[in-house]
Amino acid sequence: MKISRHKKVQKNLAFYVNNFKFRQPYQVLIDGTFSFAALQNKFNIQDQLPKYLQAETKLLSTQCVILETEKLGSKVFGAMLIVKQFAVHKCGHEKQPVSGSKCLLSMLGKENPSRYIIATQDRDLQEHVRKVPGVPLIYLHGKAPTLEPPSQASRNRAAELRRAVGINVQQEETLKVLKEKSGLAEESDVRSKKKRKKGGPNPLSCKKKKKSATETATNTNKTGKVRKRKRVKLATHIIEALKPTSMSSSS
Ligand SMILES: [Zn+2]
Structure with missing residues (x-):
């Protein structure tokens, strides 16, 4: 138990x-x-x-x-x-x-x-x-x-409230069991799905500056795929770099 x-x-x-x-x-x-x-x-x-x-x-x-x-x-x-x-x-x-x-x-x-x-x-x-x-x-x-x-x-x-909806006591008991087993999971699933849409692609907006760098690079090298990965790495690095500063201020 x-x-x-x-x-x-x-x-x-x-x-x-x-x-x-x-x-x-x-x-x-x-x-x-x-x-x-x-x-x-x-x-x-x-x-x-x-x-x-x-x-x-x-x-x-x-x-x-x-x-x-x-x-x-x-x-x-x-x-x-x-x-x-x-x-x-x-x-x-x-x-x-x-x-x-x-x-x-x-x-x-x-x-x-x-x-x-x-x-x-x-x-x-x-x-x-x-x-x-x-x-x-x-x-x-x-x-x-x-x-x-x-x-x-x-x-x-x-x-x-349940009685008002017309559920008798027996049904209430089975409902209780059912809710404990399944109802709860359903509720939270629906909500988390809705919320995920919020994660916007805003961090991409800061990429434009790099265009000059890629332009010079394409003159010498024609490999664009590698560059894409580098951008992603930079983005996470920035995010990581931001984290410790906010943590350290809480002393
Ligand atoms: Zn008051």
């Missing part, structure tokens, strides 16, 4: 995809407590959270969350900087800011219609979030991000 961590995450995510119409990119609302814990545990939210979910994600904070961390001053200065890295999502409290937890709860409403994922270490907020059906909850367990299995409220609501 050993299920790998990764499979558990995908299974739990699939629950929200299948029952609550979650779609990528997943919108993750991150509060100050999560950012604080991330900093303490050297968990890079921007790098590691999408990797953990194996999905495209939009990392979001709100004005209220930012203001709250600002108020707490130097103790949470690092967490404030982290929170500020994310896109600021409009929360409706622009004129009258509320606490971070109140703000996030108000954005969920009664049924989380905007399909947010909540990332928080705040136990009290977590408890409230669990009562709202269809809200995935993420927290850090030490260094390890954890997507909590769907809450009772979420499972109850999912069962209700």
Whole structure:
């Protein structure tokens, strides 16, 4: 009965995809407590959270969350900087800011219609979030991000929704098994195919400069094929040369 961590995450995510119409990119609302814990545990939210979910994600904070961390001053200065890295999502409290937890709860409403994922270490907020059906909850367990299995409220609501579609309990059970076996794989396949189209041939645009070099070369040699390979090598070299510079700056 050993299920790998990764499979558990995908299974739990699939629950929200299948029952609550979650779609990528997943919108993750991150509060100050999560950012604080991330900093303490050297968990890079921007790098590691999408990797953990194996999905495209939009990392979001709100004005209220930012203001709250600002108020707490130097103790949470690092967490404030982290929170500020994310896109600021409009929360409706622009004129009258509320606490971070109140703000996030108000954005969920009664049924989380905007399909947010909540990332928080705040136990009290977590408890409230669990009562709202269809809200995935993420927290850090030490260094390890954890997507909590769907809450009772979420499972109850999912069962209700299925009953409304006219599926009886027996069918529900077989459906569960089927989804676990196949449904999940199908969903992610379709999505990855769609996304691959994005990889544009833009790097080729910088080739034009080389034309003068090839012209001089064709005067002496008439082998064009070798030259093509050289161009490819140069392109990867440039990409590799760029990587270490971005890495070294993160010290
Ligand atoms: Zn707010």
